[in-house]
Amino acid sequence: MTPSGRLALTASPLVAGALQALQRATGLPVAMGGPVSAGSRTLVIDQLRGTATGSLQHLRVDTGAGLGGKAVALGRPSTVIDYLNAQGITHKYDRAVAPERLRAMVALPVRVGASTRAVLYAATRDSITFGDRILRAASAVVARLERDIEVEEEVRRRVAAPPLGEHHDLRAELLAIAGSMHDDEARARLLEVCERLRPAEAPPGITLSPRELDVLRLVSEGCTNDEISERLGLLPNTVKSYLKHAMRKLDVSNRIQAVNRARAAGLLG
Known part of the structure; x- marks a missing residue:
């Protein structure tokens, strides 16, 4: 801010x-x-x-x-x-x-x-x-951008100083706000904030393939699927497949959660 x-x-x-x-x-x-x-x-x-x-x-x-x-x-x-x-x-x-x-x-x-x-x-x-x-x-x-700016500013204000003991309620509220956002990148960033409000716990014994790890590392750098495809020399559908398999193994529902869960498991540097 x-x-x-x-x-x-x-x-x-x-x-x-x-x-x-x-x-x-x-x-x-x-x-x-x-x-x-x-x-x-x-x-x-x-x-x-x-x-x-x-x-x-x-x-x-x-x-x-x-x-x-x-x-x-x-x-x-x-x-x-x-x-x-x-x-x-x-x-x-x-x-x-x-x-x-x-x-x-x-x-x-x-x-x-x-x-x-x-x-x-x-x-x-x-x-x-x-x-x-x-x-x-x-x-x-x-108009959509104006609304998303208002939402993100309100989210940042609340995350900066949440009332004591209200992290759980705040996370639920932020997840609801994320569902109303139009901008995909802004929604992903908000979901990442929500993930940080929950202790990261990774399922035991996770093993990701080298390519799955390569894809997640590039996701963590903010790359889109098309950019990952170009950098790794893979087809876009192949990138999506690696992400899908990694998310299933990590028991998460989106790419940001996958990165956070992989880090918590010590799989990403």
Whole structure:
């Protein structure tokens, strides 16, 4: 938790998951975003999907400047049909945008309470007018992210200082919250917190195959199944099979629990 009590969003899995959902929901090839500093002074674009260069990576956007800065200043989505020739925005960041050849773009502020926490962008290299379908789909992704941020901040607050003797009730409540979350990565992280609130006990005599251990080690590093597949030279279905067998042996129901149970059994370093 940051000193102000806000969730640190830089490279947050919540934002990363929202950008992936934004691409799927809108059908637009480029998505990017990042956190807004306390006081809504500066946006930093620190996550990119579908870009061809690094020209926008770590770009700092002042409130009121460019499309994202306009969205922060107004507190509502802003769009352009052709970024480099658009009226109604400043062109302070044209040199960063130009290498990507982005034209139509929407910037969506992520607001929790009275403050803007992040900005998500969806863009295309074509000059198009965004219809209601795209804007509704993008707004739905932002709404889910806002809810998930609220939930995670509340969870962190409660876990940081649970009332004495109430760990069991807290764990049950957190499991219920996890079941209501839309973001898969956020749900997995919350389930990991729940697992830490329960003493880790591994069934005796567990033996995992070398490949099962390889897969679990990469899961512990935050790798997706596709990333594990690529790193180990396995088919995605083979990775799923190893995970399924490992979870059955460890008597758990998800990958995060499998990692924790394997560690408790001394199987992972």
